[in-house]
Amino acid sequence: MVTTIQQIDTWRAVHSEHQCLEFKEAKTQFDNHKLYKYCVALANEGGGYLLLGIEDQPPRKVVGTAAFNDPVDMAARMFHTLGFRVEIEEVHHPGGRVLVFHIPSRPRGTVYDFEGAYLMRAGEELVPMSEDRLRAIFAEGLPDWFSQSAQTDCDDDKVVQLLDTQSYFDLLHLPYPVNRAGVLERFESEKLIQRQDGGWTITNLGAMLFAKKLEQFDELARKAARIIVYEGRNKLKTKLDKLDTKGYAVGFQGLVEFIYGLVPSNEVIEQALRREVKMFPEIAVRELVANAFIHQDFSQTGTSVMIEI
Known part of the structure; x- marks a missing residue:
């Protein structure tokens, strides 16, 4: 890729730095150790660009850099140290010499580290990745859990026996199909079931959402x-x-209604009338339960969402 002066000026005009773009003044030099850390962090965020010779605060004046006067040699050293290739491009901007580091994205399901730290951007800082973020990245290379099978070798009757097909159409305010083929076709289109050897496989997605009994x-x-x-x-x-x-x-x-019925109440008097008022609104329970369902790690077996009162 050839970076033009116009492209550099476009980058300079962005409102703020983000995970894929970093500016450093580096008038005379730039620390190798810091360079490696930024490259690893940007690669872990999906790849991006590090530009030396530009102030990092708007209007991001081009000041020029004297760092790394042999980009080819530096690129070779970076590859030896980091284990992935970073292209270094020298651009002669009217404001001075600019070095553009083209940092590739990490491979899917893989995360880069430097000196044992799996780095990422957090605002202006470089920080180690959280365990949740690392698990999410490592899971990228695995088959999608929701598309995996929960029950195989099902005929038409068994699908309807195991899944609450009526609730699906009720929740979407759709009329129930006139025949079973229409029901199964709709469920297949939503990836709730898959065709298999003349029968059906119920996916984890289908079972988790519409099982009559898990x-x-x-x-x-x-x-x-x-x-x-x-x-x-x-x-x-x-x-x-x-x-x-x-x-x-x-x-x-x-479930939400059941939990809300267990929520403690306070007794209040309004206009000489006494009434029971729940300690927090139903929408809070709804959000709590929904978030607990959504944000669990489905790939972990033997664990369940637990709500304690």
Whole structure:
């Protein structure tokens, strides 16, 4: 890639630096160690550009840089140190010499490190990646969990027996198809089921959302939401321990209503009338449950969403 003066000026005009673009003044020199860290962080963020010889604050004046007077040699050293190739381009801008480092993206499912640290951008800083971020990257190279099979060798009857097909159409406010073929065709188009050897495979997505009973799917039984209610303000005595075994979409509204019914209330008096008022609104329960469902690590077996009151 050939970087033009016009391209550099376009980059200079962006509102702020982001994960894929970094400016450094570096009038006389730039620390090798810092350079390696920035390259690793930018690669881990999907690749980008590091420009030396430009102030990092708007209007980002081009001041020129005398760093790395042999870009070819520096590129070779970077490859030896980092294990991936960074192209270094020298551009003679009217404001001075600019070095453009073209940093490639990390491969899918892989993360780069420098001296044992898996780096990423966080505002103006370079920080180690969190465990959640690392797990998400490593999972990129794995098959999509939701498309994997939860139940194989199902005929038409068994699909309808295991999945609450009526709820799907009710939730979307759609009329129920006049025949079973229409139901199965719709579920297939949504990747809830897949054709297999003249029959059907129910995907993890289909089972997690629309299972009548999650325990009918061996690998998903432990994904059922668990609600535990304790007496008092500690966990010494359990008053209720209940599993909600319906698929998440099928059982969501009922689960929210059940939990909200357990929420403590305060008694208030308004205009001489006494009434019970819940300590927090139903929408808070709804958001809590939805976030717990969505943000769990589905690839981990033997774990479930647990709601404790």
